Amino acid sequence: MELIQINPETQTMSSLDLAKLCVGDAKDAHANFVKKMKKVLGEDMLVNFYEHIKYAKGTRTIYNLPEREACLMAMSYSYELQAYVYDAWQALKNKPMNRKELALMVIQAEEAKERAELEVTRLQGVCNTITAQFCQGVTVPKFCKQLNGVNVQQVNNALVGMGYLRRTNNGIVPVAYARDRYFKEVQAEYNGKMCAKAVLTLVGAKWLYRAYLSRKLPMRSNWDNKMSHLVFEL
Numbered sequence: 001m002e003l004i005q006i007n008p009e010t011q012t013m014s015s016l017d018l019a020k021l022c023v024g025d026a027k028d029a030h031a032n033f034v035k036k037m038k039k040v041l042g043e044d045m046l047v048n049f050y051e052h053i054k055y056a057k058g059t060r061t062i063y064n065l066p067e068r069e070a071c072l073m074a075m076s077y078s079y080e081l082q083a084y085v086y087d088a089w090q091a092l093k094n095k096p097m098n099r100k101e102l103a104l105m106v107i108q109a110e111e112a113k114e115r116a117e118l119e120v121t122r123l124q125g126v127c128n129t130i131t132a133q134f135c136q137g138v139t140v141p142k143f144c145k146q147l148n149g150v151n152v153q154q155v156n157n158a159l160v161g162m163g164y165l166r167r168t169n170n171g172i173v174p175v176a177y178a179r180d181r182y183f184k185e186v187q188a189e190y191n192g193k194m195c196a197k198a199v200l201t202l203v204g205a206k207w208l209y210r211a212y213l214s215r216k217l218p219m220r221s222n223w224d225n226k227m228s229h230l231v232f233e234l
Contacts, residue, residue: 012049012064013089021085022077033073034063040076041069130205137186137199140165140208147212149223156198158218171196182207 019033049063067089074085144150156172159165164178173196174183182204187194
């Protein structure tokens with residue numbers, strides 16, 4: 001049985017094996033993987049790693065990538081795939097991997113890719129719903145009331161700390177970078193006095209939702225640790 005292993009002298013992994021892990025075992029998997037390699041790593045870099053293999057019908061060019069470049073390629077697909085390639089690398093350092101073991105790792109990598117694609121589809125659906133339901137002039141705390149677990153009393157302070165909003169004597173306003181991109185500055189009456197406040201743009205609403213999913217917003221102490229949206233998660 002043919003074995004897949006790291007070259008003991010150069011400590012490299014074949015682009016053929018990496019293509020199987022990252023793309024699958026389709027007929028054009030390696031060709032598509034090489035095209036992406038040229039974009040991610042650069043053709044100038046790849047000249048250090050190529051090798052010509054002779055077959056009965058001619059020659060084939062493959063690339064033997066060191067650990068760093070192999071993990072960079074896996075990361076260009078997803079972080080989860082990077083983990084599988086890293087695990088494969090550690091396993092190959094200790095012993096050769098037979099085709100059955102490699103096939104199992106390919107299946108796991110494909111499942112990871114499917115989960116990532118489903119998450120992208122889900123987020124796109126949520127963003128489409130935000131677009132349809134977005135109300136002009138909504139403030140950050142009001143928007144975050146729809147996000148399960150967010151501490152709406154501290155969310156403005158968090159965005160000030162993150163550098164997207166700033167406090168003035170007249171209220172809370174967006175910084176120059178975020179103004180008109182994520183937030184708009186408006187004037188509103190509060191206790192008989194005109195005050196400045198930041199309201200979300202549509203782009204800002206989508207950005208804030210992603211910040212919520214990335215756990216960058218302050219959460220309540222009694223939060224149930226579930227990420228959900230009272231309106232958008234249908």
